[in-house]
Amino acid sequence: MWCYLSRIHKRINWLANSTTRWPVAYTQAIGGESLRIGCYAWIKKLQQQSMLRWRERLSEEEDFDVIVVGGGPAGLNTAIMCASRHLKVLLLEGNKMGGLLATLYPNKTIPNYPGFPEGIVAIKLVRSWLHHLKSTGVVFKSEMVARVERDLTVTSTRTEYKSHVVVLATGTKPRRLGILHEEEFSRESKGVYYFASHPEEFLGKRVIVVGGGDTAIDATLELLDLASEVTLIHRHEGFRAFDQNVERVRRSGIVNVLPNAELLAMEGNGRVEKVIVKQRGEKLEKQVDAVIIAIGLVPNDQIFSHLPLKTNPQGFLLTDRAQRTNVEGIFAVGDVTNVGLRLITVAAGHGAIASHHIYSFIRRPYWTRETWPTSM
Numbered sequence: 001m002w003c004y005l006s007r008i009h010k011r012i013n014w015l016a017n018s019t020t021r022w023p024v025a026y027t028q029a030i031g032g033e034s035l036r037i038g039c040y041a042w043i044k045k046l047q048q049q050s051m052l053r054w055r056e057r058l059s060e061e062e063d064f065d066v067i068v069v070g071g072g073p074a075g076l077n078t079a080i081m082c083a084s085r086h087l088k089v090l091l092l093e094g095n096k097m098g099g100l101l102a103t104l105y106p107n108k109t110i111p112n113y114p115g116f117p118e119g120i121v122a123i124k125l126v127r128s129w130l131h132h133l134k135s136t137g138v139v140f141k142s143e144m145v146a147r148v149e150r151d152l153t154v155t156s157t158r159t160e161y162k163s164h165v166v167v168l169a170t171g172t173k174p175r176r177l178g179i180l181h182e183e184e185f186s187r188e189s190k191g192v193y194y195f196a197s198h199p200e201e202f203l204g205k206r207v208i209v210v211g212g213g214d215t216a217i218d219a220t221l222e223l224l225d226l227a228s229e230v231t232l233i234h235r236h237e238g239f240r241a242f243d244q245n246v247e248r249v250r251r252s253g254i255v256n257v258l259p260n261a262e263l264l265a266m267e268g269n270g271r272v273e274k275v276i277v278k279q280r281g282e283k284l285e286k287q288v289d290a291v292i293i294a295i296g297l298v299p300n301d302q303i304f305s306h307l308p309l310k311t312n313p314q315g316f317l318l319t320d321r322a323q324r325t326n327v328e329g330i331f332a333v334g335d336v337t338n339v340g341l342r343l344i345t346v347a348a349g350h351g352a353i354a355s356h357h358i359y360s361f362i363r364r365p366y367w368t369r370e371t372w373p374t375s376m
Helices: 002-021 024-029 033-061 073-084 124-133 216-222 245-249 346-363
Strands: 066-069 089-092 139-141 145-148 153-156 160-169 172-174 206-210 228-233 257-258 261-267 272-278 281-289 290-293 295-299 330-332
Touching: 073 089, 073 124, 073 206, 089 160, 160 172, 160 346, 206 216, 216 228, 216 245, 228 261, 245 257, 261 290, 295 330, 330 346
Parallel strands: 066 089, 066 160, 089 139, 160 330, 206 228, 206 290, 228 257
Antiparallel strands: 145 153, 153 160, 172 295, 261 272, 272 281
């Protein structure tokens, strides 16, 4: 490979230098000095692209200290903190960096992140992390991970990587109801959503929101000044969301709250047009333009479900206080774990905790007394 690259670079350099020796009469006939400058710039661009591909190939062939799978709050903070300990870090994310903050909640104001008493918009917080990340030396690639092996090999859709530690920061995804037409209508803006990511899309529409937690209540509040009609369906009498937000919904005067109810079906010609709701044994039909399903989150576990990793009954990974799983060399952080409180600050804290113990596991400093746990 080295000989091949060397020949390419020598050829490019010869061509670049030779542009200054082209016959003046020839260059004048077909564009003069502008042609010579344009060709030189084009050749230099090829040279830069060749070097970039060369560096990418080297990074694919070398080992890393740490591979972080997932670019949400927990993954980003873990990568930043590991890099601060002078560990060689690769961060892999096949979707948008920032996780659900970038995909589902980009315009949501985060009210409880330290340092922002007035709150901060989710996407701005993500951008600040990315700005920090770029200054750390972390190698980050937009590649979907297909599989994580017990020998700490990580296979992406492009290639394989090796490391001494793998950090699972795959986060969560919205839970689906599993009713007829849900999958079909959730694609290409056909009326089914899992959060009001872009509230302007619901302007003047009749919207059903399903759920009783913070995500459902937050989505309902986003629609108060936009939707022409909002109906909130919850299968219980009470709500799990913050009390003050529930009160805002009740006092709004425009939200029709249906407790002890469930969504049975969605119907429509190519998109959602009608829903069937069951409340206290009675079925109701309602004409709607959009449905927001906010009934909780489930772990993104497809890439490691074949591993003997211990989980709780809901499928979330069990870890010890050092964020270690029961498989040696594999850590887990953020919402994919059995964390008691799913907050951004908790995810960031996981990154700090994990990085300290990852450093200890890899470098084995004299003060370490740790052994990998055999049980959770």
